[in-house]
Amino acid sequence: MRKDVRILLVGEPKVGKTSLIMSLVSEEFPQVVPYRAEEITIPADVTPERVPTHIVDYSGTVTVTNSVAIFFYFTFYLTRVPVILVGNKSDLVEHSSMETILPVMNQYTEIETCVECSAKNLKNISELFYYAQKAVLHPTGPLYCPEEKQ
Numbered sequence: 001m002r003k004d005v006r007i008l009l010v011g012e013p014k015v016g017k018t019s020l021i022m023s024l025v026s027e028e029f030p031q032v033v034p035y036r037a038e039e040i041t042i043p044a045d046v047t048p049e050r051v052p053t054h055i056v057d058y059s060g061t062v063t064v065t066n067s068v069a070i071f072f073y074f075t076f077y078l079t080r081v082p083v084i085l086v087g088n089k090s091d092l093v094e095h096s097s098m099e100t101i102l103p104v105m106n107q108y109t110e111i112e113t114c115v116e117c118s119a120k121n122l123k124n125i126s127e128l129f130y131y132a133q134k135a136v137l138h139p140t141g142p143l144y145c146p147e148e149k150q
């Protein structure tokens with residue numbers, strides 16, 4: 001039985017990684033955000049799956065140019081890590097980007113799910129971290145397919 005879940009937020013600069021964490025913690029959109037949030041630990045008894053969950057703001061350590069690059073990062077270095085694609089700032093767009101995202105999702109088995117959210121409107125924030133927790137505890141697909149990676 002797994003004891004802890006560790007969620008890393010990676011992505012392009014300014015997509016809202018730090019804001020997402022702070023919105024989750026304070027339940028309001030932060031007007032001012034530090035470059036990087038402190039690592040936070042959510043105690044087991046307040047998580048849906050009853051597992052202590054660490055959330056790590058990976059700002060600055062990984063710079064990628066697009067979501068495909070995120071995938072490659074995980075493939076080469078963290079092969080068994082399930083990935084959740086997050087489209088933040090949904091408050092700024094009128095239309096869902098799911099149609100663009102779905103072909104990418106179908107191509108890579110590491111991607112467990114995708115979610116559109118807004119740190120500003122607090123939309124889908126707790127859901128996002130719940131999906132991440134669930135992806136670790138109950139992955140739906142194989143996380144490592146050696147025959148496909150050659």
Ligand code: GTP
Nearest residue numbers: 013014015016017018019033035059089118119120
């Ligand atoms: P780096 O650490 O520099 O890579 O950036 P980051 O990914 O941590 O993004 P950050 O949280 O610093 O947010 C970048 C900017 O986007 C800030 O001005 C935020 O206020 C804004 N922002 C973050 N989330 C949202 C959102 O959901 N909606 C809108 N409209 N703006 C957002």
Ligand code: MG
Nearest residue numbers: 018035036059
């Ligand atoms: Mg940041």
